[in-house]
Amino acid sequence: MSTISQSPFSPEEIASEGIKPEEYTEIVNRLGRHPNKAELGMFGVMWSEHCCYKNSRPLLKQFPTQGERILVGPGENAGVVDLGDGIRLAFKIESHNHPSAVEPFQGAATGVGGILRDIFTMGARPIALLNSLRFGSLEDARTRRLFSGVISGISHYGNCVGVPTVGGEVYFDPAYTGNPLVNVMALGLMETPDIVKSGAAGIGNPVLYVGSTTGRDGMGGAAFASVELSEQSLDDRPAVQVGDPFLEKSLIEACLEAFKTGAVVAAQDMGAAGITCSTSEMAAKGGVGIDFDLDKVPARETGMIPYEYLLSESQERMLFVAHKGREQELIDIFHKWGLHAVVAGTVIDEPIVRIRYKGEIAAEVPATALADNTPIYERQLLSEPPEYAKKAHQWQSDSLPACNNSGIQIGEQQKTWNDIFLQLLDTPTIASKRWVYRQYDHQVQNNTVMLPGGADAAVVRLRPQLTEQSDGVQTFWQNVSTSAVAATVDCNSRYVYLDPYEGAKAVVAEAARNLSCVGAEPLAVTDNLNFGSPEKPIGYWQLASACRGIAEACREFNTPVTGGNVSLYNETLDSNQQPTPIYPTPVVGMVGLIPDLTRICGQGWRNTGDIIYLLGLPPTLPATLGASEYLASIHGIIAGKPPQINFDLERQVQNACREGIRQGWVRSAHDCAEGGLAVALAECCIGGELGAEIHLGENTTNARLDEILFGEGGARIVVSVNPQNQNQWENFVENQLGEHCCKIGIVGKSEENLRVFTVPELPLINVSITDMGERWHNAIERRLAL
Numbered sequence: 020m021s022t023i024s025q026s027p028f029s030p031e032e033i034a035s036e037g038i039k040p041e042e043y044t045e046i047v048n049r050l051g052r053h054p055n056k057a058e059l060g061m062f063g064v065m066w067s068e069h070c071c072y073k074n075s076r077p078l079l080k081q082f083p084t085q086g087e088r089i090l091v092g093p094g095e096n097a098g099v100v101d102l103g104d105g106i107r108l109a110f111k112i113e114s115h116n117h118p119s120a121v122e123p124f125q126g127a128a129t130g131v132g133g134i135l136r137d138i139f140t141m142g143a144r145p146i147a148l149l150n151s152l153r154f155g156s157l158e159d160a161r162t163r164r165l166f167s168g169v170i171s172g173i174s175h176y177g178n179c180v181g182v183p184t185v186g187g188e189v190y191f192d193p194a195y196t197g198n199p200l201v202n203v204m205a206l207g208l209m210e211t212p213d214i215v216k217s218g219a220a221g222i223g224n225p226v227l228y229v230g231s232t233t234g235r236d237g238m239g240g241a242a243f244a245s246v247e248l249s250e251q252s253l254d255d256r257p258a259v260q261v262g263d264p265f266l267e268k269s270l271i272e273a274c275l276e277a278f279k280t281g282a283v284v285a286a287q288d289m290g291a292a293g294i295t296c297s298t299s300e301m302a303a304k305g306g307v308g309i310d311f312d313l314d315k316v317p318a319r320e321t322g323m324i325p326y327e328y329l330l331s332e333s334q335e336r337m338l339f340v341a342h343k344g345r346e347q348e349l350i351d352i353f354h355k356w357g358l359h360a361v362v363a364g365t366v367i368d369e370p371i372v373r374i375r376y377k378g379e380i381a382a383e384v385p386a387t388a389l390a391d392n393t394p395i396y397e398r399q400l401l402s403e404p405p406e407y408a409k410k411a412h413q414w415q416s417d418s419l420p421a422c423n424n425s426g427i428q429i430g431e432q433q434k435t436w437n438d439i440f441l442q443l444l445d446t447p448t449i450a451s452k453r454w455v456y457r458q459y460d461h462q463v464q465n466n467t468v469m470l471p472g473g474a475d476a477a478v479v480r481l482r483p484q485l486t487e488q489s490d491g492v493q494t495f496w497q498n499v500s501t502s503a504v505a506a507t508v509d510c511n512s513r514y515v516y517l518d519p520y521e522g523a524k525a526v527v528a529e530a531a532r533n534l535s536c537v538g539a540e541p542l543a544v545t546d547n548l549n550f551g552s553p554e555k556p557i558g559y560w561q562l563a564s565a566c567r568g569i570a571e572a573c574r575e576f577n578t579p580v581t582g583g584n585v586s587l588y589n590e591t592l593d594s595n596q597q598p599t600p601i602y603p604t605p606v607v608g609m610v611g612l613i614p615d616l617t618r619i620c621g622q623g624w625r626n627t628g629d630i631i632y633l634l635g636l637p638p639t640l641p642a643t644l645g646a647s648e649y650l651a652s653i654h655g656i657i658a659g660k661p662p663q664i665n666f667d668l669e670r671q672v673q674n675a676c677r678e679g680i681r682q683g684w685v686r687s688a689h690d691c692a693e694g695g696l697a698v699a700l701a702e703c704c705i706g707g708e709l710g711a712e713i714h715l716g717e718n719t720t721n722a723r724l725d726e727i728l729f730g731e732g733g734a735r736i737v738v739s740v741n742p743q744n745q746n747q748w749e750n751f752v753e754n755q756l757g758e759h760c761c762k763i764g765i766v767g768k769s770e771e772n773l774r775v776f777t778v779p780e781l782p783l784i785n786v787s788i789t790d791m792g793e794r795w796h797n798a799i800e801r802r803l804a805l
Contacts, residue, residue, distance in 0.1 A: 026053060028053070028059060036060060036063030037067055038062060038066065042066060042394055046058075049388045050384070050388075055381075057326045057329055057374065057381050057382045058382045058383075058384055060330050061299075061330075061389060062388075062389065064291070064292040064295055064330055065299060065389040065393065066389075066394060068587050068588065069586070070291055070292055073395055073396050074398065074553035074554070075566075075587065077397060078563055078566040078567075079093075081566060082566070082570050082573065082579075082580040083570065083579045083580060084580055084581070086542075086543065086577065086579040088100045088543065089101075089543065089581060090214065091214055093580065093581065095141065095216060095217060096137040096140045096141055096288060097109045097143070097205075097207075098111060098543065098545060098582045099141060099143075099214055099581070100542055102481065102542075103502075106209075106482075106502070107143075107208070107209040107214070108207070108208060108610060109138050109142075109207045110204065110206045110506070110545055110581070111134060111138065111545050111582055111584075112134070112203065112204040112205075112546065112547045112583055112584060112608040113133055113202070113203060113584045114200065114202045114203075114584050114586040115129060115133065115203070116199065116200050116201055116549065116589055117589075119169055119199055120165070120198055122168075123164070123166075124168045124172040125172060125262065126169070126172065126201065127168070127169040127170075127171075127172030127176075127203075128175055128176040128262045128264070129262040130173075130201050131177050132176055132264065132267050132334050132335065133288070134148075136270075136288040136290065139207060139270075139274055139275060140274070140288045141209070141214055141215050142214055142278045143209045144271070145180075145182045145207040145271065146182070146208055146482075147183055147184075147205070147206045147466075147467075147479045147506065148173075148177050148183065148203060149184070149185060149186045149187045149204040149477060149506055149508050149608065150173055150184065150202065150204070151200070151203075151510065151547070151608075152169065152187065152188070152189045152201055152202070153191075153195040153199055154166045154169075154189070154190075154191050155191065155192070155193050155196030155199075156191060156192070156193050156196065157191055157799065157802035157803065159196060161196075163802070166803075167803070173201075174460075175264065176264045176267075178264075178459065178463070179265055179268070180264040180267050180271070182463070182464070183460060183466075183467050184461055185461050185467050185471060185477035185479060186471055186476065186477030186506065186507065186508070187471075188508055189447075189448075189455060190448050192448070194512070195602070200549050200601065200604055200606075202508070202584075202606050204506070204608040206504065206506055210278075211278045215283065215285070215286050216285055217301055217304055218301065218304035218306075219284070219304070219309060220284050220285065221340065221366055222366055222367065224284055224340050224342060224365070225341050225346045225362045225364070225366075226298075226309055226311060226363060226364030226365060226366060227339040227346060227350070227360055228317070228337075228359070228361050228364075229270075229274075229359065229361075230335045231263065231266055231270075231319075231333060231335040231336050232317045232359060233293075233294075233316050233317065233318050233331050233336065234318070234323075234333050236333055236334075260333065261333075262335070266335045267334070269357055269358055270335050270356075273352055273355075273356040273358055276352050277349050277352050280348060280352075282341055282345035282346075282349055283341060283342075285305065286337060286338070286339050287300060287301050287338045289333075289336040290332070292330065293329065293331045293332050293333065293336070294328060294329050294331070295329045295372075297337075298338065298374075299372050299389035299390045300390045301340065302366075302371075302386035303391050304390070307370060307386075308367040308368065308369045308370045308371045308373065309365070309373070309386070310367050310373045310375070311373065311374055312375040313325055313329075313363075313374060313381065314375070314376060314377060316328060316363055317359040319333075325374060325381035328376075329374065329382070340366060346362050370387065371383055371385050372385075372389065398553060398559045399556075400559065400563050401559075404560070405557045407557075408517060410658075411658040412660050414656070414658035416644045419654065419725070422723060422724050422725055424781055424783060426438065426439070427439070429653065429654070436784050437786055439649075439729075440701070441786065441790065441791070443648065443694050443697075444698065444798070445795070446648065446694075447798050447799055447802065448652075448693060449693050449694050449698055450795050450796075450798030451705075451795050451796045451798070451799070452471070452472065454799045454803070459471070466481075466482070467480075468480055468503055468616060468619070469537065472706075473621045473622065473706065474536065474619075474620070474621040475532070475533040475534075475536040475622055475689060475690055476506060476534050476537045476539065476611070477506050478613060478616075478619055479503060479504050479505075479506070480616060481502050501616045501617065502612065502613060502614055503612075503613040504539075504611070504612060504613070505538075505611040505613055506609070507533040508608045508609075509526055510605060510606040511525060511693070512601075512602035512603065512604040513602060513661075514526070514646050514662075515602065515603045515604065515605060517645070517659065518564075518646075519561045519564035520564040520565070520567055520568040521663050521664065522568065522603075522661050523564070523565040523567075523568030523569045524568040524569075524572040525661060525662060525664055526606075526607045527578070528572060528664045528669050529733065530544070530609040531669070531673060532672075532673055532733070532734075534609060534611035535673035535674075535676045535677050536620075536689060536690055537620065537680075537688070538620065538680035538681055539612060539619075539677070540611050540612050540677065541576055541577075541578050541609055541610075541673075542578060542610055542611055544569075544580045544581065544583075544608065545582055545607075545608045545609075546583035546584075546605060546607050547586065547606040548565070548583070548584070548585045548586065548587075548605045548606075549589055549601065549603070549604040550565075550586070550587050550589060550600070550601075551587070551589055551590045551600025551603070552600065555600075562587070565605045569605060569607070572666075575666040575670075576666075576669075615681065618680055618683060619680065620680050620687050621706065622687060622689035622702060623703055623706025623708070623709075624686075624703050624711065625687055626709075626766065627766055628765065628766060629687075629740060629765070629766040630739065630740050630745055630764075630765055630766075631711060631713065631737065631740075631764040631766060632737070632740060632752070632760055632762050633737055633760070633763050634672045634675060634676060634735065634736040634737075634738060634756060634759065635668065635672045635691075635732075636732055636735055637758065637759070638696065638716055638761070638763065638777075639722070640722075641726040641727045641730045642662055642691075642695060642696075642726070642730035642731050643661075643726070643730055644659060644725065645658070646658075646661040646731070647659070647695065647729060648693040649694065649729035649730075661731075662733050664733050665733070665734060668733075668734040668759065669733060669734045671756055672734045672735070672736055672756065672759065675755045676738060678751070678755075679738065679752075682751075683744070684740055684744040684751075685739070685748075686740065687706075687707065687739045688736055689706075690735065690736050690737075691731070691736070691737065692731065694729060694731075695728060695729040695730050696715075696729075696737070697728040697784060698729070699735075700713060700775065701791050701795070704788055705788065707766070709766050709769055709771075709788075710766070710767030710768060710770070710771030710774075711764050711765065711766050712765055712771075712774050713763050713764035714763060714764060714779075715775065715776065716761075724777065724783060728775070728783065728784070734759075739766055771788075772785055773786055
């Protein structure tokens with residue numbers, strides 16, 4: 020007998036589930052009746068922005084998703100690319116922003132656990148993690164607490180589960196006060212012959228619940244992630260999940276063992292929206308239905324009702340569809356690993372999700388109504404940039420105080436270029452993230468080639484292919500694999516705030532540049548779109564413009580988008596109780612292939628006497644100060660136009676850098692990003708513990724010195740070259756880049772300073788490696804000690 024309710028809900032009850040009045044009307048039309056409490060909750064989570072992308076889905080359609088290396092694109096738990104030689108890489112990025120704002124440790128920890136499940140659900144063993152993090156100013160005590168908690172959560176889960184955290188980025192800006200961003204990317208290598216998909220199939224096949232127990236933690240997390248944060252958000256702590264990395268480690272091994280049996284038809288992680296999401300998405304993707312009994316679900320708490328079972332986001336849980344007759348084989352595997360495994364449902368022909376509880380029907384909903392036939396909002400795009408952007412674009416560098424070889428007037432103080440240079444190195448966004456990555460186990464699994472902080476991208480050795488050889492006495496194994504995967508996450512959100520279209524193109528370009536600086540060929544992208552409310556004209560303009568920029572740049576670099584995550588409503592209430600959005604932050608995670616591990620390089624100088632070159636815009640044609648870290652940190656101005664990307668020049672510069680590395684000519688490579696050329700040179704000196712003498716040329720009379728030193732722009736890479744290869748290198752770049760490569764200096768000794776000249780014998784910057792390192796290495800620690 021059905022317990023489906025026919026009574027309407029009050030407007031307050033409907034709103035409490037995050038459902039709009041017009042959406043409730045549509046739900047009633049879809050069902051032909053009023054939903055009951057459990058069904059209303061199911062629609063609340065599945066029709067949230069977090070799950071159904073009702074504001075962003077039309078924009079995502081413009082992303083390129085096809086390519087010769089793409090094996091799985093958007094729509095599955097993770098994207099998969101072909102690296103050649105039978106090696107297939109799964110990768111994905113996800114956010115856990117709102118949970119981390121109210122419970123930073125568990126919010127960040129479970130973000131790591133969730134993205135790992137997306138990887139091994141495909142049949143891939145996780146091999147690496149990266150993260151992209153945003154916080155407010157470290158001068159604020161609450162920000163310091165959030166920052167410390169998030170880093171502790173990431174390190175705890177990653178270290179315990181045994182997956183190395185090999186790279187990432189951390190930015191600090193008041194725009195993220197109260198609403199930090201925690202984006203986590205994971206990579207894995209396929210271990211199963213077939214990629215495991217999520218579409219249910221086979222009428223009568225059993226549906227298995229496997230993993231941990233279900234409790235009340237994480238209740239309504241998807242809906243919670245789809246609204247602005249407020250003072251009352253602390254009351255939503257129960258919406259933050261609690262993770263167990265040791266149990267997840269067992270789940271990884273059990274799942275991979277189960278997949279190799281061939282008994283699994285489909286698999287789905289119980290992430291956002293838990294049982295509701297996994298049952299409805301598996302059914303909808305397979306064009307079938309699922310009949311599921313909550314009484315079979317292992318529960319860790321007593322007295323749970325269907326609403327709680329269906330909306331729980333308890334961690335470390337999966338849903339399988341198994342071949343009929345082989346379920347016990349799978350159950351035995353999970354029991355061996357100390358995990359729960361029960362047959363809790365059946366694949367049915369009718370395309371519905373039917374939920375049973377205590378012998379009655381607790382919910383019955385068409386699968387597509389929850390999973391793919393969900394609301395879509397086509398919003399009207401502003402016909403021109405909003406006023407804040409127009410005003411910002413009017414800014415010109417000549418509005419700054421005049422500067423000369425001695426420095427520049429800042430307020431009441433005359434500051435030298437040495438002063439400003441050291442102040443920029445002390446800026447937390449630019450400074451070393453050593454305090455962060457020292458808490459991560461970045462060498463577990465023993466495949467990390469480039470340690471965090473050592474290069475522009477992470478480099479991870481692909482699992483060795485072993486061949487058996489014999490010398491007649493003993494048998495031994497020889498590693499014959501020399502390839503690696505490189506990965507990076509990137510986003511300059513200030514660029515995107517000031518010009519979402521150009522800024523988003525720059526995000527993709529810099530991600531590709533980071534990979535090129537270690538010698539990797541960029542292959543594919545996963546993105547995490549972190550924005551404010553799409554219901555506001557400016558918020559939607561930012562989102563739509565950024566998506567257009569990402570789509571164009573990905574086509575230009577031939578890096579298809581394999582999937583990702585959308586996180587909207589990242590806003591907090593200000594002192595006047597008005598929502599204040601974060602900077603639009605479309606984080607791009609990009610992977611690349613390194614064919615020969617013996618031909619890679621980091622960012623630090625390698626040898627005294629190596630020759631330093633600047634690829635891209637020469638110093639006499641400086642980049643812009645608009646949207647720069649110098650303008651924001653030194654002058655307190657957020658204005659100007661960000662650099663515009665020249666795709667032709669980007670490709671030429673990146674190709675030249677990669678080829679130079681692969682030929683063995685280039686010994687170090689580092690792109691010019693925040694802080695411009697001067698900061699890039701400092702990081703090369705600090706990384707290699709070697710000085711440098713840099714001559715930028717005298718033909719700079721039409722340029723401001725701060726533009727030359729600290730201006731930012733794309734397509735610029737600093738490389739150092741072995742003098743023995745100078746002729747080969749210069750002949751090559753003359754043909755490839757022409758005037759877009761110039762010799763600017765020479766690497767010095769460990770006891771020498773970084774000296775930067777425009778006029779001979781009169782250095783603008785003359786600072787020791789010790790002084791640079793002290794500012795750069797300890798900037799974050801100093802602020803955490805406040």
